[in-house]
Amino acid sequence: MSTTAFPVAEGAAPEGRAMDLLRFATAGSVDDGKSTLIGRLLYDTKSLFTDQLAAVEAVSAARGDEYTNLALLTDGLRAEREQGITIDVAYRYFATPRRKFIIADTPGHIQYTRNMVTGASTADLALILVDARKGLVEQSRRHAFLCSLLRVPHLVLCVNKMDLVDWSQDVFERISDEFTAFAAKLEVPDLTVVPISALHGDNIVTRSEHTPWYEGPSLLHHLERVHIASDRNLVDVRFPVQYVIRPQSTTVTDYRGYAGQVASGVLKPGDEVMVLPSGFTSRIAAIETADGPVAEAFPPMSVTVRLTDEIDISRGDLICRPNNAPAVAQDIEAMICWMDESQPLRPGGKYAIKHTTRSARTVVRGLHYRLDVNSLHRDETATELGLNEIGRVRLRTTVPLLADEYRRNRTTGGFILIDETTNRTVAAGMIVDTN
Template sequence: MTDAATLTPEADEEATELLRFATAGSVDDGKSTLIGRLLYDTKTLFEDQWDAVEAVSAGRGDEYTDLALLTDGLRSEREQGITIDVAYRYFATPHRKFIIADTPGHIQYTRNMVTGASTADLALILVDARKGLVEQSRRHAFLCSLLRVPHVVLCVNKMDLVDYDEEVFKQIEKEFCSFATKLEVPDLTVIPISALKGDNVVNRSEHMDWYQGPSLLHHLEKVHIASDRNLVDVRFPVQHVIRPHSSDLHDYRGYAGQIASGVMKPGDEVMVLPSGFTSRIASIETADGPLDEAFPPLSVTVRLEDELDVSRGDMLCRPGNQPRVSQDIEAMVCWMDEARPLRLRGKYAIKHTTADVRAVVKDVQYQLDVNTLHRDESANELKLNEIGRVTLRTTKPLLCDDYRRNRETGGFIIIDESDNRTVGAGIIV
């Protein structure tokens, strides 16, 4: 158990493992208050931040300091008492560093939820103990499953408003676990909390002695995420070719990028796609010097023993373990554009790893109702916040994997070429 009083700046420097987690839940379930509580109880706030929140709370006539104001930073959010934008917050304990994506609960902000959860190691889904599971709870659980978030924590919040009743908690836990069996949720934990009072958030609650599990922060510190990354399939999308102009380095040719998956070492045999030529890794270099091995999400420069034609958008992989090379892409797409829907035979630009290609929508197979999981096969377009399965035909082959196997090479964004706006996000199935 972490005692908030023991946190120090030195601990922040030592905390090397990073956990990204997204919060989700219905309106007024207390997401912003929960994040405010985590920031406050872990001594992450500056004095002027706390003073500002106290002043706003007093000005509104609140009987308590509203911790939600720490994350609802936009004026429109404060006026309406809701979260609109995805707010990112940072804090650290002696065990870990954290990045929180506070995502909105409204159905019209589904795209924001998808954005926040797409890079998350863990998702916190909040439920109001008085209301139990609602439509939004099921929708957020489905989105987390669709986006392959490895760990899900259901926080049954506002337990203080139901007198810390164990039966209320047990009923919600049973109902959610039953729903989760229809989804692909690898790791599920259920914790009863009160974000307002601080019960089971950082420290164990004295009011719920019937609960024997960890506090939320303890779980966040200890949940095992090292094995979530794909360390089997070597995928290195080339972002930039480095050819220094210096006369001392006229023979230098390095390929810079971020390792998407797998482990790379000098001496390893690699294949360059799409050309199919093979070579061996001569060295792996960083700004701090050479490495004996590299793994995701490190950004490195790879040098090969042979001079091959390699350019941005190409990929290094193992000869015996290659991604799929295909121009016909089946994907689940979340549409994010308010002005124009995704339409059959629509033409778009696709950004996939470091590759940029153009694509046409060959087929809209169905539009999915994320609340009921019903498929509307008569749909031929996707409007704002709608999710559906589509078939795309690209101008050049994509070097991709199924999203369930590799989130980095299995995801892409869709861009409207007329104004260069991101209009959709897709996961390859």
């Protein structure tokens, strides 16, 4: 890795204290500079290996670029490099002294909207880029709506390529005002707008001298300090059981642990818990990780829970509090983002459904409406959902799902639909109601 040390941020995490992790996704239209922005963040935070930078410089020279094309750091597929576009979701990792980051670089083309949904579904924050010359376009609004639908808690609008509009404050404020007005129609709890030039690094790591009229933070300063701890649901205990651990040794016969990832809430030894769908109650005897026992478990920790009582528990069951349980429902109202280009979603369609660690089959009982992501108009005459279209449907599952509304819990409120003949994921769904 580069030998240049990254400057220690003011208020960095004290030595010995674990830094938190921020997952963020980029979104926006084609050629708005998403990959270049991520490349700039990696470059300016000294998060590149020397051979990575050398490879990018060589490819840039071979293509005849007059500059080092930092977008090549994330465009990993050969087709992406040849066409100069992003197709797949590329994940990159970097860290500063204050926080760790996982970035999902998502495609801007409309035909890859489903890939953007995949990248944003687990994000704490979304960066939506717009080209200062073009302003808001259809994909900008589409991605903002999808981020709202996916309940991404924090949005950052990056008005990119400000150098190509002579750092005009009027252009920046016009785009900012237009996007803020659109976001007001959505459920966006936190919005920040930053003028940047990803190519030249203005307002990325440090404040730019080209924007004396901008009084906000640089992008990295905001990413390091945006508060995400309160975004996690620590009230509703939800622990979907992924695997039942039994001893392989004949000398140990009384061990039974339930492994999985904490979806929400806090688990502690001694807590009274209930297992669904059986409804049996017990207490937590111990919570174990790969590094040994822990005093508590919270999202997104992967742990093994042991109970004081012998209860018949299997994969797909869920551990929760006796007086705070999710709905046990077979009839589900949900918003669907359709991802299959070969067949549309129609009432009567039958699919496999994957919800937390539980699998079942489902039938589409009805399509209430199709949503226009630009005008937010509901087309109640729609009879099907095509590729990348969004609508509200009613599903009936073969076995009950242990579900919450997506607005309350993104893990127990989300699911995917799978075409059983091709085994392809055809839709991502967000539960709206379980009555």
